[in-house]
Amino acid sequence: MQLRLGVVRSALVGVVTGAVVAATAVTAWADPAPPPNPSDSQISDAAAAQQAAGAEVGRIAGLVAQAESELERYAVQAEAAGAAYEQAQDALTQAQTAADQAAAALRAADDAVAAAESRIAGYSRNSYMDGHTLSSASALLDSGGPAELVQKAAMLDWVADNQVDVLGQLQAARVQQANADSAARAARDQRAAAEQQAQDAKAEADSQLAAQQAAFDQVTAQKAAYEQQLQAAQIHLLELQGARDAYEQWVAQKQAEEAAAAAAQQAAAAAAASQVPNSYDYVLPAAGRTSSCFGSRWGVQHLGQDIAAPIGTPVYAATSGVVQRAGTATGFGYAVYILGDDGAVTVYGHVNRYFVEAGERVSAGEQIAEVGNRGQSTGPHLHFEVHPDGAMYSGAVNPGPWMRARGVALSGC
Numbered sequence: 001m002q003l004r005l006g007v008v009r010s011a012l013v014g015v016v017t018g019a020v021v022a023a024t025a026v027t028a029w030a031d032p033a034p035p036p037n038p039s040d041s042q043i044s045d046a047a048a049a050q051q052a053a054g055a056e057v058g059r060i061a062g063l064v065a066q067a068e069s070e071l072e073r074y075a076v077q078a079e080a081a082g083a084a085y086e087q088a089q090d091a092l093t094q095a096q097t098a099a100d101q102a103a104a105a106l107r108a109a110d111d112a113v114a115a116a117e118s119r120i121a122g123y124s125r126n127s128y129m130d131g132h133t134l135s136s137a138s139a140l141l142d143s144g145g146p147a148e149l150v151q152k153a154a155m156l157d158w159v160a161d162n163q164v165d166v167l168g169q170l171q172a173a174r175v176q177q178a179n180a181d182s183a184a185r186a187a188r189d190q191r192a193a194a195e196q197q198a199q200d201a202k203a204e205a206d207s208q209l210a211a212q213q214a215a216f217d218q219v220t221a222q223k224a225a226y227e228q229q230l231q232a233a234q235i236h237l238l239e240l241q242g243a244r245d246a247y248e249q250w251v252a253q254k255q256a257e258e259a260a261a262a263a264a265q266q267a268a269a270a271a272a273a274s275q276v277p278n279s280y281d282y283v284l285p286a287a288g289r290t291s292s293c294f295g296s297r298w299g300v301q302h303l304g305q306d307i308a309a310p311i312g313t314p315v316y317a318a319t320s321g322v323v324q325r326a327g328t329a330t331g332f333g334y335a336v337y338i339l340g341d342d343g344a345v346t347v348y349g350h351v352n353r354y355f356v357e358a359g360e361r362v363s364a365g366e367q368i369a370e371v372g373n374r375g376q377s378t379g380p381h382l383h384f385e386v387h388p389d390g391a392m393y394s395g396a397v398n399p400g401p402w403m404r405a406r407g408v409a410l411s412g413c
Contacts, residue, residue, distance in 0.1 A: 035242035046237040053230035060223045067216040071378050073298040074212045078205035078376035079349075079383075080300040082331025085202045087393040088195040095188035102181035109174045202330065209376060281341070282406040283365045285318045285348060286382045290412025294398040303396040304347065304385035305413055311352050311380045313371040317362040318346045318384070318403070324392060326354050326368075332383065333374020338362060343390050349383035350375050384410075 288309030295302060321340035329335035332349035336356060339345050352372025362368055373380045386402045389395040403410040 038240040050233040053233045074209040075376045079331040081202040081205040085198040088198040092191040095191040099184035102184040106177040293413035305399045306381045308381040309371045315369040345387040347385035
């Protein structure tokens with residue numbers, strides 16, 4: 001609160017001092033008119049009004065902080081629900097593929113059984129028409145000579161070894177394939193039910209997020225109104241106190257601003273330097289401050305690290321690899337997934353725009369997108385994930401230690 005008062009006081013003092021300096025530049029020989037000399041009672045009353053307004057702003061600021069925390073919690077839950085929905089959809093696709101493969105195998109087994117049955121039926125029919133039976137003794141005794149005897153013996157062996165046994169095996173295979181097809185379809189149905197549950201959970205999370213956003217907007221508007229009252233009280237108090245030390249405070253403020261600007265330039269230069277690909281395989285994905293860390297929060301797992309930055313801030317490929325997916329992603333709005341040369345998948349979520357497409361190869365440090373505020377997001381930031389096992393939706397690890405182990409300072413967590 002004291003810092004806010006100082007900023008407003010310095011701003012007003014700067015305006016008053018600027019007017020005094022301008023007047024002096026025009027009429028250098030004229031002394032400025034003395035500032036008004038309010039009574040102690042007036043100053044005391046103004047200070048009391050300012051303190052009352054400040055106390056009310058402090059109270060409403062606490063409510064805003066609480067609402068913002070709740071908003072972030074619902075955003076994380078909605079983001080997790082979206083990721084679970086994506087995973088359920090992928091599992092359903094795999095189950096459907098398994099069911100289709102089982103059905104194809106069953107059709108192939110049916111064809112093999114039918115062919116075997118046809119061959120045996122044909123042999124039996126020909127044997128019957130020729131006056132023979134499948135009896136080994138009858139067939140051999142009915143032979144007209146040694147050559148026919150050898151031929152019939154070979155035919156009987158072939159039927160016994162290849163047709164009758166194969167027919168039994170293929171019939172058993174058909175039963176097994178039918179069971180496999182049934183199991184695959186049951187798994188598909190279970191996956192479909194899981195997808196519906198995930199979709200319902202996502203809808204509920206989105207609804208809660210929207211309701212909390214409305215509550216946050218309402219309390220934020222109240223805070224703005226109280227801040228206007230506080231600002232009016234502060235200005236009135238500053239006017240009563242006068243501008244006797246205005247110039248000195250203005251100079252101090254200017255010096256502080258210049259020092260802050262110099263520090264910001266140094267930070268920007270350091271951030272820009274960190275984007276240059278180094279001797280390691282990884283680089284910083286975006287310049288900004290860490291606003292949320294990896295870990296469990298409010299009963300769900302936040303799978304990445306959030307880097308807050310203005311919309312449009314460049315997003316770089318953290319490592320060289322191939323783009324697996326780029327575009328709409330549930331919970332993220334837009335996201336880019338890159339399979340690195342080391343087998344790890346890096347994820348870049350909530351981006352405003354993306355400049356790559358699936359199948360495209362990128363290099364570490366190459367711009368692939370820009371920071372945005374899409375999807376379930378409470379402010380402009382990059383959501384950065386690392387999946388060492390190569391899966392896009394599972395196996396995420398804490399990006400901070402992972403990046404630091406590869407020579408990149410992803411600070412804040």
